[in-house]
Amino acid sequence: MTEVFQNPILEAGADPFVTRWQDNYYYVYSAGDAAIEVSRADNLHHLTHEGKCVFRPEADKPYSKHLWAPEIHEIDGDWYLYVAADDGDLAKHRMYVLKSKDKTPDGEYEMVGEISAEPNCLAIDGTVLKYGGKLYFVWSGWDEDATVWVPHSQNIYIAEMRSPTEIAGRRVLLSRPEYDWEKHGSGPTASGRVSPEVNEGPQILYAPGGTVYIAYSASHSMTRYYCLGLLTYRGDGDILNADSWTKCDRPVFSESEGTHGTGHCSFVKAVDGKTDFIVYHAMRTPNGGWKTRGVRAQPFSWDGDFPVFGRAAAPGEDIEIPV
Numbered sequence: 001m002t003e004v005f006q007n008p009i010l011e012a013g014a015d016p017f018v019t020r021w022q023d024n025y026y027y028v029y030s031a032g033d034a035a036i037e038v039s040r041a042d043n044l045h046h047l048t049h050e051g052k053c054v055f056r057p058e059a060d061k062p063y064s065k066h067l068w069a070p071e072i073h074e075i076d077g078d079w080y081l082y083v084a085a086d087d088g089d090l091a092k093h094r095m096y097v098l099k100s101k102d103k104t105p106d107g108e109y110e111m112v113g114e115i116s117a118e119p120n121c122l123a124i125d126g127t128v129l130k131y132g133g134k135l136y137f138v139w140s141g142w143d144e145d146a147t148v149w150v151p152h153s154q155n156i157y158i159a160e161m162r163s164p165t166e167i168a169g170r171r172v173l174l175s176r177p178e179y180d181w182e183k184h185g186s187g188p189t190a191s192g193r194v195s196p197e198v199n200e201g202p203q204i205l206y207a208p209g210g211t212v213y214i215a216y217s218a219s220h221s222m223t224r225y226y227c228l229g230l231l232t233y234r235g236d237g238d239i240l241n242a243d244s245w246t247k248c249d250r251p252v253f254s255e256s257e258g259t260h261g262t263g264h265c266s267f268v269k270a271v272d273g274k275t276d277f278i279v280y281h282a283m284r285t286p287n288g289g290w291k292t293r294g295v296r297a298q299p300f301s302w303d304g305d306f307p308v309f310g311r312a313a314a315p316g317e318d319i320e321i322p323v
Helices: none
Strands: 002-006 017-021 024-031 035-041 052-055 065-075 078-086 094-100 109-114 123-131 134-142 153-163 172-175 197-206 212-218 227-233 245-247 260-269 276-283 294-303 306-308 318-322
Touching: 017 065, 017 260, 024 065, 035 065, 052 078, 052 109, 065 123, 078 123, 094 123, 123 153, 123 197, 123 212, 134 197, 172 212, 172 227, 172 245, 197 260, 212 260, 227 260, 294 318
Parallel strands: 153 197
Antiparallel strands: 002 318, 017 024, 024 035, 035 052, 065 078, 078 094, 094 109, 123 134, 134 153, 153 172, 197 212, 212 227, 227 245, 260 276, 276 294, 294 306
């Protein structure tokens, strides 16, 4: 049985992360960049912003401001929350990890601390990759010694984890912006600062045949050209070696009529346990900017072991979802 819904699911919202646990969907989001909330629903298209506050930082901490792109992951029966935060200076963004006090995704979380690798540079959008019985942390970060005053790039990095709260070694560069479609919105700004060329928002997608993908967002998130790129690991070679990954030379998901700046996604199964959905944010107009982003979702398919995301659905277009 199916129902029909239309995008956007939520008119406002960015960097959506959704996971399913015990027949419910859990959507974790930043509330005003000042707290983390989790809402629960019986189906993906019923998600709301009427969630529970699971973490509000104390004032005057290194992680008190700009809480961005939170994610929750169940690892060995415990739930962990990963979020980027800073003390008010965006250039000091680092990744932090929290642990659920009651082993549920929407219970109260307590701060464990910063989760970082050497060199310790700006870090955002952290996520967890599980492969071969090991954990790996994947995130977006700056070049070493990068500043807001000189041209630089924001890249995708990976590192092995010693535990869900600790990285074991140095970071390894997997992807930096190299194609024109990855570089929109970079360069000098009116304030004299320099916007970086951007790869960010990595998300892990496990193919039915065992291939591991990292979908990531490219170009500046304020532009209509924000889109998804794809890195592929087929199990040949060391997962910590960039040469073991293949980068797609074109975007795999990008703007369409009424749906612009398609990016920062997550992946989740429908209630039938079979149908794959991509959850992402987008703007209604080409020049909408950050404030007009809303949460959207649509099913995608597979061509063998390769994900096919298709065209980004237009607002008001009917989308079928299993119920």
